[in-house]
Amino acid sequence: MENSRRKFLKVAGASALGMGMAGTAVRAIASGSGNKPKTMKNDNALTAKHWGMVIDTRKFKSHKDVQKLIDVCHKIHNVPDFEYLGEHKQQMHEIKWMWEEEYKHAFTDLNYKYVNKRVEHLPFLVLCNHCENPPCVKACPTKATFKRDDGIVSMDFHRCIGCRFCMAACPYGSRSFNFRDPRAALNLKEETVSGFPTRMKGVVEKCNFCAERLAIGKKPACVEASNGAIAFGDLEDPESDVRKLLESNYTIRRKQGMGTEPSVYYIV
């Protein structure tokens, strides 16, 4: 008798627990379909069907002209500077969203012996191309890298597992991995800027076309600081600045033959 009562209590307890859990699950499903979390848009937000960039390289004369834009970008995005590590380690662990390359490195497949001297020594600004067919998005095993509806290839730093498959997949070397704690370098110089999160070690990062600025109605920082040398707009809008520039100038893109369809164009 005692034994069967104990058994009953056990079964009753387990069922109650089970029902409780089922109830929670039902509530979770119900709330999931009923009131999905909504993304609120700022009324001033800049929007586009396909954000694109046109860089007029004729307007960049020297290293100083491009470095100014790189500094602005890296400053507002809390990109660490590992200069204190010495040249070798700095180069190995470097984080860069936007940087300067020579023509032969930026356009590996368009280089030749008798290329125009001006172009050969021009400082080219390179960054993530926000490809229409981004190989990094395909490679990512967790969807930490994804393409937004407006064409921006974005990243969730909190989901990234740091497998670096995206770095192997990117044909433009546009991605950096945090081989060490980036906050250590930022704290060292006490230069952390609020408005964009710092990252932790072990995740990949790259240019995000200043999605956080577009969201509050501002153009990307490099565009703003470029005095008109960089145009930014909707590639699908025939009336946009970028489309007008593409109409009136011959432009090139990096590694055209890869089928990635970059959204960054260069006037040379």
Place this chain on the structure above:
Amino acid sequence: MLETALKGTKRYWGLLAAFAVVMGIGFLIYLKQFDFGLGITGMSRDVSWGFYIAQFTFLVGVAAGGVMVVIPYYLHDYKKFGKITILGEFLAIAAIVMCLLFIVIDLGQPMRILNVWLHPSPGSVLFWDTIVLNGYLFLNLLVGWIVLQSERNAVPPPKWIKPFIYLSIPFAFGIHTVTAYLYCGLPGRHFWMTAILAPRFLASAFAAGPSFLILLCFIVRKYTKFDPGKDAIQALSKIVTYAIIANVFFLVCEVFVAMYSGIPSHMDHIKYLYVGLHGHGALVPWMWASVILMLLAIILLVNPVTRRNESVLMAACIFVFAGTWIDKGLGMISGGFVPSPLHHVNEYIPSVLEVVLSLSVWAAGFFVLTILFKMAVSIKEEVNA
């Protein structure tokens, strides 16, 4: 059956202790890496995969190589492999354990590893690699366990295990094919972008895996009462012969296509590996050592007189294993990253900590392998007694 692994000679425990010590050192290094980040390795922005992923790639091959005893026995009824199929399966298990460890220690944020299954991305080859690797591990554990247990009880293996055995065959090919697809589908990485990358991986796998198994057979024969059999070893050595020839043939095909077409982006990586590029050539002596080892092995293996001589065969197997290890565990990954897609030449040299941590993963694999082989051999001794 696990109890057979709990009683053994002093030599057995000594061996396990030695591996455990190396594993312990590796664990301490891993704590350091966990705390500091992957910056303790020699990897860099340009060479973002290094020694860990290279070991992983090589060991997937060793694991897949186990199928070279499974196919003849189960599909062609080659009875002489009956005694050693379990050794092949257990070698595969140990190799997969190492593969999984190498993947985990290569992650920047290992605590988030389950994101791969929480947010499944069928477009990513890495997602599929986790599926086939874990599937192959499960199949080998199941098949190995059931078949060994039946052998111990002197009954034929249950019928229901057959489908799992047959399934393990495509999985073996699958793990190395999918691993090759990790690399060969990436635009801008011309060294890997070749349709024969998966076949080449399989050829080197079917050379490295069985050659290692032959060496293990020699060790088992010397130190235990279980004899895998001369014929089985000779049959395995023929498999190694075909596979290593295929591997070298594929390498020749790669070099021909790149060099004869003269396309710089394809030639540059091969130049970097075999003659050096813009004054950088850390891997050149290694790559030539690999070529020489593989060619020497072919000479020794093709000739029946030398192949049948067991001491020569042993040397040939060491050459095959070392040669394919350099080819894949050293050259294959950094060779694909140098030069970078922007044609910068930044070389990769693994750090000391990175190499020792890798060694400790190998030690962990050998730890598992020793226990598994101890079980298999004890049961074989028990049955034969």
